[in-house]
Amino acid sequence: MASCCMILALATLTPTLAMAAESALAFPGAQGWAAHTPGGRDGKILRVTTLKPRGPGSLREALETAGPRTVVFEVGGVIDLDRDTLDVKEPFLTIAGQTAPSPGITLVRGGIDVRTHDVVIRHIRIRPGDAEVAHFGGWEHDGFSTYEGAVDVIVDHCSLTWATDENLSSSGKRFIGETPDDWRNNTSHRITFSNNLIAEGLAFASHAKGEHSKGSLIHDNVNDILIIGNLYAHNFERSPLFKGGVRGMVINNLIYDPGQRAIHYNLIAEEWGDHPYQLGRLAMIGNAMRAGPSTPNDVALFMLGGSGDIELYQEDNIAVDRIGRPLPILGRYTTTAAKIIELKQRPVLPEGVKPITAVQVQDAVINGVGARPWDRDHDDARVVSDTVEGRGRIIDSQTDVGGYPHQSETHQAFVAEDWDLATMTPRKPYSARVRPH
Template sequence: MTLKTLALSTLALAAALIGGDARAAGPAPAAAPSASAGITTRGWTATQGGRGGRIIKVTTLAAAGPGSLAEAIAATGPRIVVFEVGGVIDMAGQPLKITQPFLTLAGQTAPDPGVTILKAETTISTHDVVIQHLSFRPGEFGRPKKGGGDQDAISALGGARDVIVDHCSFSWATDENLSASGPRFDGKTPEEWRKATSHRITYSHNLIYEGLGNSVHEKGEHSKGSLIHDNTSQVLIYGNVYVSNRQRNALFKGGAQGAMVNNYIFNPGDRAVHYNLLDKEWVGQPWQNGRLTLVGNALRHGPSTVPGMAFFTMLGQGDLELHMTDNLAHDTQGRPVPLLGNGPTTTGKIIVAPKADLPPGLVVRSAADLARELPPLVGARPWARDPLDARVLADMSQGRGKLIDSEVENALGYPRHAPTRRPFNADAWNLDDMSPKAGWTALAKP
């Protein structure tokens, strides 16, 4: 199979697996692309992203200034951001803040080796955003242990909605690698709370690994995968691979509503998936039941996993409406481990939900197939793997892995790719979904 064929088949298969489709839109909101451009529905998320907007080209790996990613993100109006340069964008600790809606970041358009964003937290506090095929690696970059300044790799903040983060790679965050959060109690009713925090978020086919443990976080140990914060809703975590994050693979907090479907979790430390409403954080507010659907996921213990650790752990004081179907959990020798566990101070109760709460049309695989089928699909640019991603997937296949405290513990360290360039050719791409057209070599040459 040629590189071009692999690229086309990988993107096409991934698009099919996520259950996304293009549907005719209703009346276009203000400043949105025209209704004829359609919308993309993935999970509970319905978004146009930047579809129908102008093309903005990233032409430099500089952290800011003309032609930079930061400048493209800060632009207003519907826009599709494409890359005429590949390599490393070193933000030197400065954040990337996505505050303007109707944005598509199409990392698949970059020449090999693609684009990696270092030493930055990327936040999304707007709506209608699609991010694909980029790598995010914050790291501690020499900062003092417990010195503060912790960073998520990507976090959807309060008010974020209709966001898709798909086929990206995340490692070395000093808070969570990939999260959804916001102000948990803005408004007078629980319905208003849910509107004020992140909702209709889809995280799909990402590779999420090696959150840093004893690093810059002021609390100390903080190797975390994903936090789905209190009162977030309609959050779908679909088809991702989590590797060597100590906890939060993922954590759904009090009153959160969402689903994890077809995720593969390898070598967590002491918790894989868990739920937790902390009463001290809900003082004066009526507790809300969480709602969580776990379908077709698989856990495999690794060298850093506490023996006997369950697939799902119930923590805290609030109750949870939980549906579980076709989930698997095995230790390092392939022996079954419990699917359910409780923390030592848990008082919250599990309310068994007989029916899965899933978005319509979602394609669900068998959990038994994930170890074989997911690794070739997940992460940024699987047709041309970043060496860091290739290494962690190879280690996972051999049952190897460890929790780390700093990016310097990874033998490869921060990537130092030489810059590459290639003009963007709009004729080579389907601009509606930023997939490559058959017959073009847009992805075949660096």
């Protein structure tokens, strides 16, 4: 079902065209409650022609343009955001990183925040890093996050590493409105995070709190969120973390080398005050967790913390230590009365979700995860290889693994005829578009 804003836009079409537009997937294989967002379909084609962080032809200019739009790239290389954020406030947007010439687009020293509806982001790399800020210096930056107002958002096949806050998150104010339904409607909802590489959150870097190697924070009352087919690697916690009242699904993810926690749920009483606690809901299906060099001996796949209850459906999940011995599926890090309410009946799965078995997950994720898997850059290839081989560790700085990328700027004209502009899929294989670096 489309968002309310999309329905208004469709009202100007004939009934037949409106029905077709509303039923179309964002792209082949789109999944989740956001699967039918149009993104920037049928809008302007905006060409990014420079790696400069702002000005004519920049990615920032394209994102700030009003109206439906699809952002394509006639340049490849690194965009240095210089400790700034790309704020997406204009709806109906598709960022098509798959159109960039090799080596693709990598953002450093900054990230992207989405505060609007109907956004599709695919095949870009975001690597905030510590931006040369001192330890505890207050540079606390997500790679990507949604905030209140974010509805029908898909982040698919992106690489998100080296954040000093979370690598990939969904957030917003907890309690906008009078009722719990208001809270859920006014924070991020109908979100899909699919096929992303979410790795190497920086531990002791520039966050004011100190240790902050985190994968994904799904903030209080976020709902209808699907986290599917991702690789979480070398994050101390939050792979992912669901906070109070969150409702969503974690399906077919590969979690490698977690620190003290992998998937967890935590309603923090201090943050909820006098607001009535809401019941969390999580379906955890077909996930695989493997311990690595940074993993303690007693980590469970799912752990309950805090003060709130959660309804949990679990099916076909596996967790093993470094030599293949089973690790527990469930654990807890709270002494409160909070409880796991285990559900026996599988919930209805959202659009396009057909889980594979947990033993198939590693090969499937490794084969297709991250930005431009047909054209992986050095750091994505390194993380994927280390996951397969059981190497790597949680890091404190991007300099621990070679530093920010230095890629030559490349150029190639965008040829509209080479693409299905409705879904931004190529009319010839992606691999045929790779050019020498």
